[in-house]
Structure formats: structure tokens, C-alpha cells
Amino acid sequence: MLHFFRFIKYLFRLSIIRIVIITTVTICICFRGTGVLVTDYTASWIGNSFGGGDKWVQIKIEDMQVDGEGKVYTNSIWDEAGREVGIYHNGNIIGKAEDLHGWGRHGGKAIAIDKKHIYVAMQQSAEVNANGDYPTSGTTWYCVRRYNLAGKAAPFPMGRGWDNSMLIVSTKGAITGLATANQRLYVSDAAANLIRVYDTNNLGKQIISFTVSHPGKITIDRNKNLWLIQENTGKVLHYSPEGKQLSGTINNIGKPTAVVVDRKGRLLVADNGIRQQILIYNIRHNPNLIGTLGTQGGVYADTPGIIADTKLYDLSGLGVDLKGNVYVNSGLHGGTDLRKFSPSGKLQWQLLGLHFIDNVDINPLTDGLDVFAKQEHFHMDYSKPVGKQWKYQAYTLNPFKYPQDPRLHTSPTSVFFRIIQGKPFMFLTDMYNSFLEIYRFNSKTDGEIAIPAGMFVGTNGKGGKAIPGDWLTTQPNKGEWIWCDHNGNGAFDQGEYDSNYDYPYIGGWWVDSKGDIWKTLRTHDGMGIRHYPLQEIDAKGNPIYSYRTMKKQKTPNIFTDLRRIEYIPETDTMYLSGFTKEHPASRDNSKWYGSELVRYDNWNTTYPQQRWRLQVPYNPQDNPEVLTASMSVAGNYIFLVTFKQAKVYIYQANTGKLVKTLKPGKEVASESGWIDIPYGIRAVRRSNGEYLVFVEEDWKGKVVFYKLKF
Incomplete structure (x- = not known):
């Protein structure tokens, strides 16, 4: 009944x-x-103006050119889905250049157009067993590849490469600037400190070359003279078409990153220094600054971080059309924020492609209405149509105030957003769980900017310093360390480290709701869990942790290789995943989640109780292979996502029984890239009982999310 x-x-x-x-x-x-x-x-989805299929905004535009009608041609070194060169018009995507992804091919740092062709700076690496014309092993060609205006490769008689469309410029370094005028192609060969000049009607023929130290991007004025950026000097130089340096050097630009001459003959320069503006010069005689586009200080003006129509940031691309409209690209540190402005400086349209190997988490205080990625803050309105629920609220990175912000020097991918003792904090880790970065917020002093507050780094398995590179000279010479910003300046100063030496192979991190940090170590001595209780929030607002108060906990005997960990302090419940004797790893991969998930109750008691043991999706022999990538516990459910299919499995938290599976639907073209990070899924339960499930989508520049209710 x-x-x-x-x-x-x-x-x-x-x-x-x-x-x-x-x-x-x-x-x-x-x-x-x-x-x-x-x-x-x-x-x-969140973070891209389009949902997928044939339409997505590429990531990290390095350069752009605009034709008279306002078609925008862009170049990125890498776009996961293959839009290294994108073509945009009237706020829409109309095409891309073909065959710049795979077989050792990538995009580059420069692009130029004329009435017939696109000239794309790109690179071609050697490929084993490749047919046709490829570099020899150990050699990379830095080329100009020619396309027609529809994005089809356009071979030429002296062309190289498998389809004869490549002009090899260098084997030493990337092309840093391109421009065309009067049937000439000007190429910045920075590795050789040369401007090389080619005949566009006979592209394999170099006409002349001339010496310029560290040449960068180039534009050409009405007199056919060149204005070019001298990289790392803050200068824009002036040259004749034959290579004679002319008067008119502009010396006082903070960080020029793009140049163009508009229909009025004015020189526009993108200043990616502290001004974050487009500088406009009258160049009829000696250059004279006559105007600017954009708010001075860019996104850091007024309330720092807040996105607004004329607040620019991370400038990388600049173009103009014959009507006087100006096109600007922001997002040099990873995403794309492409904007068109009218001649009077009013925003006409904006295209966004903000995510690559990235996921988000919510601010618990706002019940899912505020969502944070590693660099972006979104405000949500779930009543709006699919793809329109998100608003790009703020950019949380300030390289001028915090030049040692680890996000500028490392590659974080996953966010844990926590409210600890009433204060917001953001924690970030990377693809391989090698570190955990900590950020605090202070709206009075920094607006929306995330302030570097702390960092955990694992032991370098090869010995030596934990973090490579020269940006962090104060770190300990060996072992692992915890950094805390004791003086509150956001810099890694001497005397702010707590150091230790431990097993180097980390399986996962977790930050619980109290602010305690947990870490698992892979294949260790039986004591593979580290618990770092939060000691205090200090006077500067930093959470304090130490090795002195760290607690070691035993790895349950079930596991031979412990990977992920999520602990729920409110119920003293522990979730652990990894590989077991019954279901071992088929091969070693530091990113893998494991083959089994186990729930323990009464974890912090003398006798923790195993509640259930679950074999998760794991079959490396399938085609495509089935591997669980990430997990997230929320409310009464556990959410897992698989690596290549991006399929979400939902289990009851109490029983471990499968409830439902989710797959990307028609709203996102029924597609997804791989889940390529250890925390590629983040689920939360809202106060109305609704669940939000955010999933990394590293293919087409976005984060997919599901909204569901049981």
C-alpha cells in the first residue's frame, strides 16, 4: 500500500x-x-560568454589585430580546444585559424593582417613519426604561418612545414611582433635583436633586416614608419621602413604591451603598468600625450578589484577600426576579457573566456550567491536563464601591491573558500597538490583583492628548495615549510617561515569548516595523515599554523596509497580515498583519486568506525579509460566526477549507495574537457535545499555547474 x-x-x-x-x-x-x-x-556554466560547441572565447590572448570593419583577429600561445587564433565580430565568434593545435604546433605572441591574409606567429616542434617537413629532434621552429582571412592555411612557394605555409624565422626564440604595410611584413626576432622584413608577395624572401635591441610589438603609421615596443624598457621606438631610427622615442610608459595607429593618425599604446590605461599620442611631430582611454589605475581604482566598463587590467591586445572604435584585451595572466569601445570611450560589447584548469567555490555567508575562482569573483542570480546567471564581479589579483602573490609565480587550480571565525579566506592548490596557498580579505584596505597570507609547500622529492625559480629568495634551502605573513605586507620576508622535513609525495589537501588543514601523504610508513589545527587568527588577519602543533594520524590499513581527504568536524566524519590491495593502481599517476572511498565515523576517538567502503569508478582498461578524478561532500550526498567523461556520480553519504549520475547537457553542447585537477568538483547545499555542483571544464574556457534538488 x-x-x-x-x-x-x-x-x-x-x-x-x-x-x-x-x-x-x-x-x-x-x-x-x-x-x-x-x-x-x-x-x-560560468566564466565564458558562450556555452560550447562551435562557440567559446579562447583563453589568454597575447596579441590582436582589427580590420577596418571591426573584425578582430587574435593569437594565443595555447587554447585547450584549439582556438589559438580566434576571429570575432560584433561581439560574436565567426571563426578560427585551422591546424594550430597538436602535432607540435602552438600559437604565439603576435599577429598581423592585410587585405588577403592573416600572418600568425606560431611554433612548430619536432614530432616522432610525423610525415612531411618537420624540425629535427630537439629543434623548434618559430614561424610566421600564413592563412587566408577565413582561417584556412595559405601555402606559398618557399613555404615550409607539412603544408608549405610556414616561414621559419628563428630556432632560438619566439616572434614578438608582426606588422604589414606596403607589401612588407615586419617581424620582431627578439632572440636575434633584429627586425626582419619580408616581401608579402614572395613571403620566403627577406628584403632587409636591421638591429633593434629586444624588439616587441609593432605598428605602422601613415608615413609607413614603424613604432615598436622595446621590451622590458618602458620605451616605444620610432624607425623608418628601411631601419633608420627616427626621433620621437617615448620613454615614460610604465609597461607598454601593445601599440596601434588609429584612423586619425594617433598612436595608441596599452600601458600595463600602474596606470592600466590606453595612452593616446599625437605623433605628427614629437609624440605628445593628448588623451587616455580607461580609468586611471584600471581595476585597482576606486574599490580595488571591482570590474567596471572602463576599468582595465592585465592589458595584452589593442586594435582600432575605420570608425574609430577601440578594441582592448585584458587578462594577460590567464583569461580573456575582450572589450570594444566607441570613439567616445563607451563600452559596446565584452567577451569573456576566464578559466583554464580552474574550478570555483562559494562564499558560505552568501548561500551560493558569491562564487570565487582563483582570480575571479562572480555574483550569481539563479533566476536568470542558463548561461546568464553569473556576473563578473571582481578580479582579485593585484600584481602592483603584491608582486610576490604566488598566483603570479605558480599555477593554482582549485579553490577552497572558507569563513573562519567570521572572516573570509581563500585557499588554493595546484594540479599536483604540491602546495596550499592562503589568502585573506580586507575590504577597507584592499577592496576585493585577495591578500597573500600564508602558504604550505611540500618537501621537494629531489632535494633542495621546495619552490623553483628566483621569485622566492627567502625560502628555506631544503625540506618543506609553512609561510605566514606576520607583518601583513603580503611579501615573503625573512623570519616568516616554519620549516620541516617530511615524506615528499602528497596525495591531497583539505581545509575543514573550522579552518584546520589536513594533508595526506602517498605510500608512506603507515602514518600518512597530517592534521594542522588552526592556532589563531593573528592581529594582521592571518590564520596561524605550525609544525609544532601538527598531529600525525595513522593511515587505515585498507589503503596502500592514500590520496584524497575530506573531514567534517561537525559530525567527526572522515572520508578517505586511495588505492587498496584489492584494487591497486594500474600505473603511478600523482593526480589520480584512487579506486576506493571509505567513510569513517567518530574519527577523532580511540576507535573510529568504518561505516562503508565503496569501489569508485575505476577501469584504466576501458576506452576511454574510466578514472575518478575528484570528490566533494555536501549535505546528505557525496559527488564524484570522472576524468575523461566528466560524468558526475552522486552517492548517499549515509550508505554509500549510488543515487544518480549527471552528464553535461545540451545547455553546454553535451560536452566537456577532462577533469584535470584534484578538486575538479565542488558541491554545496544551499539553505533552500538546492544543491550546486561546480565542475572544471578545461576545454572551452569555463566552469560547468549543475543546479538540482532532491
Whole structure:
């Protein structure tokens, strides 16, 4: 009888659904042993102006050119889905250059156009077993590749490469600037300190070359003279077409990153220094600064970090059309923020492609309305249509005030956002769990900027310093360390480190709701769990941790290789994943999640109790291979996502039984890239009982999210 009434209730609800038109919601029905569970879920996304399929905004535009009609041609060194060269018009995507992804090919730092062709700076590496014209082993060609204006490769008689469309400029370093005028192609060969000049009608022929120290991007004025950036000097130089240096050097630009001459003959320079503006010069005689585009100070003006129409940041690209519109690209540190401005400086449209190997987390205080990625803050309105629920609220990175911000020098990928003792903090780790970065917020002093506050770094398995490079000269010479910004200046100063030496192979990190930090160590001596209790929030607002107060905990005997950890202090519940004797790893991969997940109750008691043991999706022999990538515990459920299929598995937290699976729906073109980070899924339960599930989508510059209710 009970099952009968449940069935009637189900039929009634189904009839209601049938008479309500819901165009963006997929209805999924899942049966359990205790009855019927109906789950409604919607797929959507954050961080890209388009949802996928043929349309996505590429990441990290390095250079751009604009034709007279306002078509924008862009170049990126790498776009995961293959839009290294994108073509945009009127706020829409209209194409891309083909065959710049795979077979050792990448985009580059410069691009130029004329009435017939696109000239793309790119690189071609050697490829084993490749047919045709490729570099020899150990050699890389830094080339100009020619395309027609539709993005099809355009071979030429002296062309190189597998399809004869490449002009090899160097084997020493990347091309840093390109420009065309009067059937000439000007190429900045920075490795040789040369400007090389080629005949566009006979592209394999170099006409002349002339010496310029550290040449960068180039533009050409009405008199066919060159204005070019001298990299790392703050200068824009002036040259004749034949290579004679002319008067008019501009010396006082903070960090020029792009140049263009507009229809009025004015020189526009993107200043990526402290001004974060487009500088406009009259160059009829000696250059004279006559105007600017954008708010002085850019995104750091007024309330630092807040995104606004004329607040620019991380400038990398600049272009103009014949109507006097100006096109600017921001996002040099990883994403794309492409904007068109009218001649009067009013924003016309904006295109965003903000994410690569990135996921998000919510601010618990705002119940999912504020979402944070490693560099971006989004404000959400879930009542809006699919793909429109997010607003780009703020950019949280300030390289001028905090030049040692680890985000500028490392590659974080995953966010844990926590409210600890009433204060917001952001924790970041990377693809390999090698570090955990800590950021605090102070709206009075820094607006929306995330302030470097602390960092955990694992022991270097090869010995020596834990962090490579020369940006961190104060770190200990060996072992692992915890840094805390004791003086509150956001810099890594002497005397701010606590050092230690431990097993080097980290399986995972976790920051619990109290602010305690947990770490697992892979294949260790049986004591593979590290617990760092939060000691205090100091006077500067930093959370304090130490090795002195660190607690070592035993790895349960089930595991031979411990990977992920999530601890729930409110219920003293521990979730651990890894490989076991029964289900070992087929090969070693430091990013893998493991083959089993185990829940323990009463973890911090003398006798923790194993509640259940679950074999997670894991079959490396399948094609494509099935590997669990990440997990997230929220409310009454556990959410897992697989590596290559991006399929979400939902389990009951109490029983470990499978409830439902989710896959990217038509809202995101039924596609996803790989889940390539250890925390590629983040699930949260809102106060209304609704669940939000955010999933990395590293293919087309976004984060996918699901909205569902049980």
C-alpha cells in the first residue's frame, strides 16, 4: 500500500511537469530500494560568454589585430580546444585559424593582417613519426604561418612545414611582433635583436633586416614608419621602413604591451603598468600625450578589484577600426576579457573566456550567491536563464601591491573558500597538490583583492628548495615549510617561515569548516595523515599554523596509497580515498583519486568506525579509460566526477549507495574537457535545499555547474 501511494504521488507530480514548459531543465528519474526519487537538474556554466560547441572565447590572448570593419583577429600561445587564433565580430565568434593545435604546433605572441591574409606567429616542434617537413629532434621552429582571412592555411612557394605555409624565422626564440604595410611584413626576432622584413608577395624572401635591441610589438603609421615596443624598457621606438631610427622615442610608459595607429593618425599604446590605461599620442611631430582611454589605475581604482566598463587590467591586445572604435584585451595572466569601445570611450560589447584548469567555490555567508575562482569573483542570480546567471564581479589579483602573490609565480587550480571565525579566506592548490596557498580579505584596505597570507609547500622529492625559480629568495634551502605573513605586507620576508622535513609525495589537501588543514601523504610508513589545527587568527588577519602543533594520524590499513581527504568536524566524519590491495593502481599517476572511498565515523576517538567502503569508478582498461578524478561532500550526498567523461556520480553519504549520475547537457553542447585537477568538483547545499555542483571544464574556457534538488 505504501508503494502504491508513492506511485500515485509520482504520477501526480509527473502530470504537473508535463503541463509546465521547462525548456532548459532536464528531468531525471532514479529508483532506489526505498521508493522513487525524482531529481530535476539544469546544466549551466560560468566564466565564458558562450556555452560550447562551435562557440567559446579562447583563453589568454597575447596579441590582436582589427580590420577596418571591426573584425578582430587574435593569437594565443595555447587554447585547450584549439582556438589559438580566434576571429570575432560584433561581439560574436565567426571563426578560427585551422591546424594550430597538436602535432607540435602552438600559437604565439603576435599577429598581423592585410587585405588577403592573416600572418600568425606560431611554433612548430619536432614530432616522432610525423610525415612531411618537420624540425629535427630537439629543434623548434618559430614561424610566421600564413592563412587566408577565413582561417584556412595559405601555402606559398618557399613555404615550409607539412603544408608549405610556414616561414621559419628563428630556432632560438619566439616572434614578438608582426606588422604589414606596403607589401612588407615586419617581424620582431627578439632572440636575434633584429627586425626582419619580408616581401608579402614572395613571403620566403627577406628584403632587409636591421638591429633593434629586444624588439616587441609593432605598428605602422601613415608615413609607413614603424613604432615598436622595446621590451622590458618602458620605451616605444620610432624607425623608418628601411631601419633608420627616427626621433620621437617615448620613454615614460610604465609597461607598454601593445601599440596601434588609429584612423586619425594617433598612436595608441596599452600601458600595463600602474596606470592600466590606453595612452593616446599625437605623433605628427614629437609624440605628445593628448588623451587616455580607461580609468586611471584600471581595476585597482576606486574599490580595488571591482570590474567596471572602463576599468582595465592585465592589458595584452589593442586594435582600432575605420570608425574609430577601440578594441582592448585584458587578462594577460590567464583569461580573456575582450572589450570594444566607441570613439567616445563607451563600452559596446565584452567577451569573456576566464578559466583554464580552474574550478570555483562559494562564499558560505552568501548561500551560493558569491562564487570565487582563483582570480575571479562572480555574483550569481539563479533566476536568470542558463548561461546568464553569473556576473563578473571582481578580479582579485593585484600584481602592483603584491608582486610576490604566488598566483603570479605558480599555477593554482582549485579553490577552497572558507569563513573562519567570521572572516573570509581563500585557499588554493595546484594540479599536483604540491602546495596550499592562503589568502585573506580586507575590504577597507584592499577592496576585493585577495591578500597573500600564508602558504604550505611540500618537501621537494629531489632535494633542495621546495619552490623553483628566483621569485622566492627567502625560502628555506631544503625540506618543506609553512609561510605566514606576520607583518601583513603580503611579501615573503625573512623570519616568516616554519620549516620541516617530511615524506615528499602528497596525495591531497583539505581545509575543514573550522579552518584546520589536513594533508595526506602517498605510500608512506603507515602514518600518512597530517592534521594542522588552526592556532589563531593573528592581529594582521592571518590564520596561524605550525609544525609544532601538527598531529600525525595513522593511515587505515585498507589503503596502500592514500590520496584524497575530506573531514567534517561537525559530525567527526572522515572520508578517505586511495588505492587498496584489492584494487591497486594500474600505473603511478600523482593526480589520480584512487579506486576506493571509505567513510569513517567518530574519527577523532580511540576507535573510529568504518561505516562503508565503496569501489569508485575505476577501469584504466576501458576506452576511454574510466578514472575518478575528484570528490566533494555536501549535505546528505557525496559527488564524484570522472576524468575523461566528466560524468558526475552522486552517492548517499549515509550508505554509500549510488543515487544518480549527471552528464553535461545540451545547455553546454553535451560536452566537456577532462577533469584535470584534484578538486575538479565542488558541491554545496544551499539553505533552500538546492544543491550546486561546480565542475572544471578545461576545454572551452569555463566552469560547468549543475543546479538540482532532491
